[in-house]
Amino acid sequence: MRFSQLLGKTLRQVSAEADTPSHQLMLRAGLIYQVAAGIYSYLPTGWRALRKVESVIREEMDRAGGQELMMPVLQPCELWDQSGRRRPFGQTLFTLKDRRERVLCLGPTHEEVVTDIVAHQVKSYRDLPLYLYQIQVKFRDEPRPRGGLLRVREFHMKDMYSFHTDEASLDEGYWTVARAYERIFSRLGLSTLMVEADSGAIGGKASHEFMALGEAGEDEVVRCEQCNYAANMEKAESRKTPGEKGEPLPVEEVSTPGKKSIDEVAGFLGLTPRHTLKAIFYIADGKLVFVLIRGDQEVNEVKLKNLLRCAELRLSGDEEIRAAGLVPGFASPAGIKGVTIVADHSITSGANFVAGANKPDTHLKNVNYPRDFQVEKMADIARARPGEGCPKCGHPLTIARGIEVGHIFKLGTFLSEKMGASFLDKAGASRPIIMGCYGIGVGRLLAAVIELTHDDRGIIWPASIAPYQVYLCALMMEKADVLATAEKVYNELQAEGLEVLFDDRQESPGVKFNDADLLGMPLRVTVSPRTLEKGSAEVKLRQQKETRLLPLDGLASQVKQILTVA
RNA sequence: CGGGGCGUAGCGCAGUUGGCAGCGCGCUUGGUUCGGGACCAAGAGGUCGGCAGUUCAAGUCUGCCCGCCCCGACCA
Known part of the structure; x- marks a missing residue:
């Protein structure tokens, strides 16, 4: 071309x-x-x-x-x-x-x-x-x-x-x-990494995604380097830090003026988030759901959605929480009626938690499940976090990023x-x-x-999918010998069965070299007055810095050779 | 759908208190250059996203609509 x-x-x-x-x-x-x-x-x-x-x-x-x-x-x-x-x-x-x-x-x-x-x-x-x-x-x-x-x-x-x-x-x-x-x-x-995945709208039982790993990826992958456990964040499980055990103490009201977030409440009471219960409210298919999880954990919305078997899930607004008779920031699972409560397993690991009192500026100490409240459903609905234990072997998990390029399902x-x-x-x-x-x-x-493979100059195609294998660059095409040689090389390369993009434009060397890098074909061949003096053409692989001169005689077969090796 | 932003020449952008629509790149023609985005000269190119309104006058102000991008819920 x-x-x-x-x-x-x-x-x-x-x-x-x-x-x-x-x-x-x-x-x-x-x-x-x-x-x-x-x-x-x-x-x-x-x-x-x-x-x-x-x-x-x-x-x-x-x-x-x-x-x-x-x-x-x-x-x-x-x-x-x-x-x-x-x-x-x-x-x-x-x-x-x-x-x-x-x-x-x-x-x-x-x-x-x-x-x-x-x-x-x-x-x-x-x-x-x-x-x-x-x-x-x-x-x-x-x-x-x-x-x-x-x-x-x-x-x-x-x-x-x-x-x-x-x-x-x-x-x-x-x-x-x-x-x-x-x-x-x-x-x-x-x-790529094959990871356990949620099967979403497709349905089915088992499913895996193929993640192309790289910082630029938009999906999070949780993996264990010990036993090769790997899962999409949506699906990933983990062993949480256990809560502290203790004999259940009597529930006690405590004043917490203006302290709404977990960090504020825990800090105010001299505790860590792990000693608290976090209440988060969702609207699942139009219905308010009270979601309870240990204070140091975060909700995995995909797991929650699967648990609730709902089509649409979103966080609720404060007004919707008040409409259910609850106090945003101080909501309590204890002593409430008419609201579906679902909880993460983490609330059973630990004792004597701090939770809301469902009164403004007030929390409850020493709240224990199931003594003080019941839940409709209990499951793993927590996000896995780096450093937590691998569900299979307990080794600390790490998080990588990736782009989902493939997905397989057992329907x-x-x-x-x-x-x-x-x-x-x-x-x-x-x-x-x-x-x-x-x-x-x-x-x-x-x-x-x-x-995942570009550099700051442009695309770097793998030979398997490069639009053309060779970028033929002719400098100073006004010169008859350059033109004639470039045309000859173009024909010879094609005769070898190579796909060639022939830069025959009237452009300066800088423009052509920059476009060659931007377009990223695996091999660049340059013909110019300078190379012709030596009866040669210059050859450079996109992914390497070095150039070398090859004799024009037998150039095409040599180029083909280089490409099959590279 | 919630939040944020942007629509002006082919592309990227500027346009002040409302007063002749601009810059860079690209494009055309001629000339000089030539190994990492050259230079000179002369040109072509516009429904300022759309509709309505305010005004002597709207790219600029107001309202409504449309489109596009980014962050979230979703996915190959």
């Missing part, structure tokens, strides 16, 4: 609004162009990179036994009513009506469609296991698109679905795909039962098909590669 003809100019400046490194670089390098919030066009170079990511994925999915197919974007909403997932997806589902007022949606994922196909096409255990996948555009009306391609409303996803006769087969498939995912990410030069049978996907086993009995599903966000993966 000749740079002079390429759509997608490099930009020196981009809006201050784009503050994520990958977003800035993709805009500056002319890879993408924004159409609307969370909706982007891929310009030619960006599209090449995306297609390369797809082909790496495709190779590994095929190797894992996948059969590629293509399902429609447009789906009848009836399928979603049938699966019961229309509500959990809620506003995220883009819906529309056709001319006959039939309600359709733009597929946010394809479990319904694929299960419907399998329900009709697969009847026997002989047809299983079955692995189907596609690379397709998905639509999700995300409340907040973010960070360029990191979270968008229209995106390419590789989605695979597996169908099994029994749990053992599902388990085998699950780990086969997991290993394929690890190969994909490592082929793109990413260091089990809940969808196949609802969608009528069953098979006849050897004994002739009809049983629901056991399912798994596996997703990779292709565009996000592309952005993650840039996000």
Whole structure:
């Protein structure tokens, strides 16, 4: 490709609004162009990179036994009513009506469609296991698109679905795909960690996410370096510092004027937060919930949401707390009625806690569960924190950051039962098909590669997905010998089967070198009067500083050699 | 949806008390340069997000609307 003809100019400046490194670089390098919030066009170079990511994925999915197919974007909403997932997806589902007022949606994922196909096409255990996948555009009306391609409303996803006769087969498939995912990410030069995850709106029992590790990541991962326990913060468990034991003492009222927060109250009474109970109020599907946790802990809202089985969860305002007859800042779980109380296990570790008295400027000392109050539900709803013990081995946990580039789920049978996907086993009995599903966000993966491997000069593509392998840079093209040599090198490199971006623009050396670094192709070849004097061309790898001269004679095959080694 | 911010040339931005719409980059033409974002000269390019209002006069003041970004709840 000749740079002079390429759509997608490099930009020196981009809006201050784009503050994520990958977003800035993709805009500056002319890879993408924004159409609307969370909706982007891929310009030619960006599209090449995306297609390369797809082909790496495709190779590994095929190797894992996948059969590629293509399902429609447009789906009848009836399928979603049938699966019961229309509500959990809620506003995220883009819906529309056709001319006959039939309600359709733009597929946010394809479990319904694929299960419907399998329900009709697969009847026997002989047809299983079955692995189907596609690379397709998905639509999700995300409340907040973010960070360029990191979270968008229209995106390419590789989605695979597996169908099994029994749990053992599902388990085998699950780990086969997991290993394929690890190969994909490592082929793109990413260091990823497979972590336990919450299964969210997709549903199902077990699930893991693949996190591309790096400071720029927006997800938190909790991990143990001793036993390799790793989980998304949403899901992570931990062994908390135990509370102090003690014989329950009589409850005592104590005046705490103006002391509302845990730190204020604990400090005022000469205690640590661990000796207090924290009351937090949420509105779960419109209903007030009193959440109680030990003062040194924080609520994990995903765990809470799962415990309450609600679709919508938010913190409540003070007015809503007062309306329930409680005093914000001094609310007490003791002696109240008509409010659902749920608690974290941590309140049972320790004794004689300080809690609110449900009176202004007053707290209670020596509050003990279950002597002084009851709760409706008790579970682990606490955030894991660094330094706390690993749930498996007790070693101190650490927290890392990462970008979620893949997510796999063991769905089990809940969808196949609802969608009528069953098979006849050897004994002739009809049983629901056991399912798994596996997703990779292709565009996000592309952005993650840039996000995690760029330097201050620009993108650094791994050879596996670089839009072009070689950036051919011709300096002083007005000189006939430079022009002729550059054209010859361009042809020879292509004849070797290399993909070449030929910078044939009338630009100064600085501009070309800077654009070469920005665009980040693995290898730069420079032809100039200076190199021609020595009958050579200069070669430089993007990720290295050093340059070297290679003779023009046999240049193309040497370049190919360097690229296969690097 | 809650909080914060921004919409002015293709891109990045300035525009004071309301008084001729500007700067840098990019683009076009000509010339000089040439190994890390060169220089000179001459040009082209605008519904100041939209609608309404106040005013002799609105980019600037008021109201409503739309769009975009960032922080939260959500996710590949």
